[in-house]
Amino acid sequence: MDFNFENELSGKIALVTGGTKGTGKAIADRLSKAGATVIVTARNKPEDQPGHIHFIAADLSRPEGTQKVVEEILAEYGHLDILINNMGSSETPGGGFTVLSDHDWEATIQTNLLAPVRLDRGFLPGMVGRGEGVIIHIASIQARLPLYDSTLPYAAAKAGLVNYSKSLSNEVSPKGVRVLTVSPGWIMTSASGRMIERIADSSGGTIEQATHSVMNALGGIPFGRPAWPEEVAELVGFLASPRAAYLTGTEYVIDGGTIPTI
Numbered sequence: 001m002d003f004n005f006e007n008e009l010s011g012k013i014a015l016v017t018g019g020t021k022g023t024g025k026a027i028a029d030r031l032s033k034a035g036a037t038v039i040v041t042a043r044n045k046p047e048d049q050p051g052h053i054h055f056i057a058a059d060l061s062r063p064e065g066t067q068k069v070v071e072e073i074l075a076e077y078g079h080l081d082i083l084i085n086n087m088g089s090s091e092t093p094g095g096g097f098t099v100l101s102d103h104d105w106e107a108t109i110q111t112n113l114l115a116p117v118r119l120d121r122g123f124l125p126g127m128v129g130r131g132e133g134v135i136i137h138i139a140s141i142q143a144r145l146p147l148y149d150s151t152l153p154y155a156a157a158k159a160g161l162v163n164y165s166k167s168l169s170n171e172v173s174p175k176g177v178r179v180l181t182v183s184p185g186w187i188m189t190s191a192s193g194r195m196i197e198r199i200a201d202s203s204g205g206t207i208e209q210a211t212h213s214v215m216n217a218l219g220g221i222p223f224g225r226p227a228w229p230e231e232v233a234e235l236v237g238f239l240a241s242p243r244a245a246y247l248t249g250t251e252y253v254i255d256g257g258t259i260p261t262i
């Protein structure tokens with residue numbers, strides 16, 4: 001088969017949630033380079049937001065936010081071809097299970113599980129109607145390798161997302177829509193960089209020592225470093241492309257070997 005990688009997504013409309021920073025920004029750039037028309041969402045518009053990428057401001061942890069995104073995209077473009085549910089975060093406090101309130105749990109599940117569920121529900125009828133589309137859920141290795149303490153609800157929500165993604169693929173793959181999960185390990189985003197600086201400052205150690213302390217907390221990364229956002233974006237770009245036409249219902253772990261089991 002002869003694929004033109006440069007323009008393999010030309011004519012496609014793609015949404016990347018959380019596409020203004022970190023991994024989402026790298027995914028938006030990658031899909032745009034492959035020729036897609038790319039829309040990104042976040043709560044805040046960056047000052048340097050590229051003009052060729054359509055930005056929609058929305059808080060996706062709320063049903064009104066996801067509804068706004070679905071309505072604006074369908075009104076402007078009529079349909080969506082590629083949905084990358086990238087946005088996700090863990091904002092709950094440390095201190096173990098006793099300090100985590102119902103509010104902490106609900107907020108984490110809204111952001112990491114219900115936001116993708118609502119966006120899928122908004123765009124899937126159009127994809128099923130046209131008999132084509134790709135949905136990718138960005139989960140985390142924490143779905144299988146949960147860290148306790150502050151990320152307890154996040155790990156549980158991501159495990160729910162992985163399970164939901166598989167169930168959804170069973171329902172819609174026969175109708176032509178591919179549904180996939182990408183589960184990254186630690187990614188060196190600007191937020192990760194700031195976290196490392198804080199650890200180095202508070203421990204009086206070097207950036208390298210702080211980086212190793214995070215890798216040790218994960219049980220080590222055989223590759224010896226976190227992923228770059230562009231490495232995760234490359235996997236997503238491939239999975240969204242026609243080259244991955246037979247891939248659906250599967251989870252792709254990209255973690256430099258972090259998960260210690262097969």
Ligand SMILES: NC(=O)c1ccc[n+]([C@@H]2O[C@H](COP(=O)([O-])OP(=O)(O)OC[C@H]3O[C@@H](n4cnc5c(N)ncnc54)[C@H](OP(=O)(O)O)[C@@H]3O)[C@@H](O)[C@H]2O)c1
Nearest residue numbers: 018020021022023042043044059060086087088140186187
């Ligand atoms: N970084 C890692 O090491 C790592 C590891 C495994 C998995 N992941 C997963 O990979 C994905 C991307 O993570 P990242 O670390 O690259 O993200 P990031 O750099 O923290 O960026 C998060 C993006 O989401 C937006 N966002 C956050 N909360 C939002 C909300 N309530 N409504 C709308 N937009 C919101 C942010 O913009 P605003 O703040 O302006 O809204 C930003 O664009 C997430 O699903 C994460 O769970 C990350």
